[in-house]
Amino acid sequence: MANVALTNPRLNNAKSGRACVVRPGSLARIVMHDIQDSADIKQAPDADTALLQRYAQGDPAAARVLSMRLTPRVFGHAIRVLGDAAEAEDVTQEALLRLWRIAPDWRTGEAKITTWLYRVVANLCTDRLRKRVSVPLEDVSEPVDPATSVEDQLQNAARMDALQLALNTLPDRQRQAVVLRHIDGLANPEIAQILEVGVEAVESLTARGKRALTSALAGQKEALGYENEQVG
Amino acid sequence: MNKSGRDVDDLALESLFDAARADPPQVPEALMARVIADAQTFQPNIARTRWQGWQGWLRAIGGLPALGGLVTATCVGFWLGVAPPEGLPDLAGQVLGQQDSTALETATGLTGFGWDIEETNADG
Numbered sequence: 001m002a003n004v005a006l007t008n009p010r011l012n013n014a015k016s017g018r019a020c021v022v023r024p025g026s027l028a029r030i031v032m033h034d035i036q037d038s039a040d041i042k043q044a045p046d047a048d049t050a051l052l053q054r055y056a057q058g059d060p061a062a063a064r065v066l067s068m069r070l071t072p073r074v075f076g077h078a079i080r081v082l083g084d085a086a087e088a089e090d091v092t093q094e095a096l097l098r099l100w101r102i103a104p105d106w107r108t109g110e111a112k113i114t115t116w117l118y119r120v121v122a123n124l125c126t127d128r129l130r131k132r133v134s135v136p137l138e139d140v141s142e143p144v145d146p147a148t149s150v151e152d153q154l155q156n157a158a159r160m161d162a163l164q165l166a167l168n169t170l171p172d173r174q175r176q177a178v179v180l181r182h183i184d185g186l187a188n189p190e191i192a193q194i195l196e197v198g199v200e201a202v203e204s205l206t207a208r209g210k211r212a213l214t215s216a217l218a219g220q221k222e223a224l225g226y227e228n229e230q231v232g
Numbered sequence: 233m234n235k236s237g238r239d240v241d242d243l244a245l246e247s248l249f250d251a252a253r254a255d256p257p258q259v260p261e262a263l264m265a266r267v268i269a270d271a272q273t274f275q276p277n278i279a280r281t282r283w284q285g286w287q288g289w290l291r292a293i294g295g296l297p298a299l300g301g302l303v304t305a306t307c308v309g310f311w312l313g314v315a316p317p318e319g320l321p322d323l324a325g326q327v328l329g330q331q332d333s334t335a336l337e338t339a340t341g342l343t344g345f346g347w348d349i350e351e352t353n354a355d356g
Contacts, residue, residue, distance in 0.1 A: 055271070055275060056276055057276075058275060058276055058277045060272065060275070063268065063271035063272050063275050064268055064271070066271065067264065067267045067268045067271050068264070071259055071263070071264055071267050072256060072259050075257060075259050075263065076256045076257050079257045080252075080257075085257075085260075088257075089260065089263045092263060092267070093263065093266055093267060093270065096267050096270065096271070097270050097274070100270055100271050100273075100274035100275070101274055103274075103275075103276070104276050156251055156255065159248055159251055160248075160251065160252060160255065162248075163248045163249075163251075163252055182249040183249060183252045183253055185253065210242075210245060213245055214241045214242070214245055217241070217244070217245065217248075218241065224244070224248075
């Protein structure tokens with residue numbers, strides 16, 4: 001699939017014009033060669049924990065590898081939940097800053113780093129969402145008119161915009177749960193830890209979120225190109 | 233909405249999720265640079281901290297010449313303790329008032345409590 005930027009201007013890079021595409025693990029695998037004796041890291045059940053230990057011991061390569069492993073996940077989650085690139089950048093930098101500060105005191109075995117990090121991001125996002133006043137409808141960017149999307153890339157971009165707009169209509173907790181479950185691909189018990197609720201509550205949040213998304217997207221199937229192609 | 237309609241909606245939604253997972257948002261280069269800079273700024277440098285501690289102690293005592301003098305003085309003091317030169321007063325004892333002076337009387341006239349001398353004179 002072609003790798004295209006989101007067409008929604010609010011989701012594009014607000015602070016800089018350039019972007020680097022970082023898929024989970026891709027750059028990290030390249031930079032992993034910087035670390036000598038990295039066999040323990042590759043084979044560790046939680047590679048992030050091993051990297052954080054090396055970071056805390058002063059290994060400069062670990063700082064780069066951890067940044068490249070974790071930043072895309074944090075930024076991807078924040079931008080889906082907040083729907084705003086500038087705010088997502090701030091949240092990403094703040095969340096990782098907290099990780100760097102806590103690194104020397106990190107106790108192995110208590111929690112996965114990604115779980116801890118997602119929890120920090122979720123709380124930061126919640127704080128920002130609560131402080132927001134309601135966004136006027138005219139400020140919400142409309143998706144690109146699918147009638148003009150003759151290329152697959154544009155079609156896909158329009159779909160992502162439509163998904164984001166539909167996500168923006170969900171209540172905060174539902175949106176976080178849906179993004180964690182269906183886009184970040186986390187299991188319900190881990191989402192329960194992140195959102196600090198029970199597993200049943202997570203199941204309820206994601207189910208209600210999916211129903212709300214389906215309703216929000218109803219009527220757009222044809223516009224999004226799902227009527228004329230095989231779904232799945 | 234009938235069941236088949238809901239199924240189509242669910243499949244369309246799952247397809248959207250698949251597309252979102254396959255096409256994650258792009259991380260701005262500037263953000264990545266800021267994150268890496270933060271990581272390097274807040275990274276503990278244990279090796280440098282240890283070296284700074286050793287250097288700090290050395291600097292506090294006056295540097296390498298002072299360290300050389302300290303080592304020399306320590307060695308000389310140790311040697312004087314092990315093998316003090318003859319005639320060297322016990323300075324510590326004098327200071328503490330614990331030095332005892334014992335004069336050994338080696339005169340032969342006092343042997344045998346002097347009684348043998350008196351008896352010899354009386355007989356002779």
